Amino acid sequence: MSAKARPTYSAIAKAAGVSEATVSRVLNGDERVNPERTAAVLKAVDDLGYRKNRAATALASGRTGLIAVVIDDDLSIFDDPFWGTVTSGISRVLMENHLQTVLMVTSVNNVDGPVAHYLESREVDGAIFFQLHKDAMVRKLAKAGLPIVITGSPHTDADLTFVDTDNFGGGYAATKHLMNRGCKKVAIITGDIETTAGHQRLDGYNQVYRELGRVPAKTLVKQGDYSYESGHIQMQHLLAENPDVDGVFACNDLMALGAIAAIEEAGKSVPGDVAVIGFDDSIPARTSRPQLSTVRQDINALGEAAAQLMIAQLNGELVESRIMPIELVLRESA
Amino acid sequence: MSAKARPTYSAIAKAAGVSEATVSRVLNGDERVNPERTAAVLKAVDDLGYRKNRAATALASGRTGLIAVVIDDDLSIFDDPFWGTVTSGISRVLMENHLQTVLMVTSVNNVDGPVAHYLESREVDGAIFFQLHKDAMVRKLAKAGLPIVITGSPHTDADLTFVDTDNFGGGYAATKHLMNRGCKKVAIITGDIETTAGHQRLDGYNQVYRELGRVPAKTLVKQGDYSYESGHIQMQHLLAENPDVDGVFACNDLMALGAIAAIEEAGKSVPGDVAVIGFDDSIPARTSRPQLSTVRQDINALGEAAAQLMIAQLNGELVESRIMPIELVLRESA
């Protein structure tokens, strides 16, 4: 009656005059099938418009064709375009390799929660995690043999595969630029120091001082939380404690903008009196006045790299973590 | 030797002293199983730490437990936090209902491309699409019986289920507010008019004029493309053609900021000479100076609503599209 039932191996086998086993071999690229048979199978597949049933494949082979992308609830996902861009880079590369992206936005803290269970159950072939505060769960999964890639640096030195922006290099480049342009007293407004990324940017800043044989005054190092407001407040403190501060490296653009506001409110000019440089090259960096000089990370490339490392792992290749280069974007503020 | 092999129905059935069929019934909430047997099964499940194999379930039942979220390549995803927020709202609600989100970032134009094939093949139980320029593929899939929800309004009046922000209401509220605050000559910088959303915001603007028995001059309606630059340029045109324009509704925040820049460059003040109101309540709206008055949409709720409509469809309920309310956020610019 209805010819709309999807064809199965049985139909292909019949049409091509071979066994189902041979159909499977052809469709999985087994080399040692007779070319004529191979051709017959491929023709039948084409004629009948056959497409594999993924559930059946998954059940029989144990491979689901799915990769989880796990994003911690904690991340300020809700207004940061960062993760969206990374994720779309991941998704594109995975799709090109016939893998699908399963997106999970949840609390990653719980080593025994539903997400952990889901991943342990091998309902995915691998998992890509976004920077996390606690990596206990990830380490557990990795130990259990699940292929894993972390976007952002892991806390511990456990040999987890990761991709990350060159945070150290970014902090270094920004600070160095401020020094080179003549700043004498360069401050830093850090992000979350608990985070590896936050720490590394601070390290880059310190390294510049070290190379100059100097040590930054304690009052030049302020801790923010990546918010506009924290940039604003910490800058006020900086100005109060160091009236002659003439350069600021803010660890993200938002804090940089907050800092600029504070500087101008104090009757000083940017970059005339105080040069400011941010991190991320986000949209506001381009539209603010003065336009913000900043450290750009190629977020899309970050996602692509993460996906590629995952694929390499699935292919059983030996993979090494990658640090993606940054680029200093000079506009008006420094 | 190794006790780590995952238990299956067979093990549960043996431990509980029932058949596999009964195990299945218990685990799928079939009411008519003897309570004692039910308890025995549940105990066995707990004791053995059993968890279902999704691939097997999918193969046997036809339900994959996966919902696709399809995002068009064309969308300026790469720096718009909008879709990320919506997606995370979707993901959270789906997870609560034991469904996983499959993220697909690709070109949706191709009615016969890999995405279409993937979705047609029933490798997912349903699909949520983001606003699209062409909905041919979506309609095809819907006709094929795939549960579908669209985030953003569909082009045609086909009876596709969708959730959308009240774009008309937003345009109306913004324009009305400008009028109420005393503006005599209110202009609009539209977004992409081809888009339903863009068109609806313009309709809201026109409606205010209509209710006042007026018709906006042609020169007061300018078309932008949602970019900062287009806001800047169109505002320059507006000022040139209408030196006495005193209110502007820009169809997104970015264009509003561009407009403000143009106004200030022309030696006028905001909101003193020209009041400006945007749309989205994005980050820059809060950090710019003057702070931007804007139309806020509850993006997270939008995602949640989309997921809920999907779940309702899966449950066979009759669903109706939803329009989510907007909120006027008044800051400094109007």
Next chain:
DNA sequence: CGCAAGCGTGAAACCGATTTCACAATAATA
């Protein structure tokens, strides 16, 4: 020339659930 190794192939077992169907036990009806 004889025997071991290698190759291509199909039959059948298998992956782990769901679902149909038949059957026995019980309740409802005549």
Next chain:
DNA sequence: TATTATTGTGAAATCGGTTTCACGCTTGCG
């Protein structure tokens, strides 16, 4: 009380692929 529904249950078929195993045949080597 005889008969028909109803109910709970297990055996077995089923979903659509993958993979093991054995078989027949060709090739290589001593």
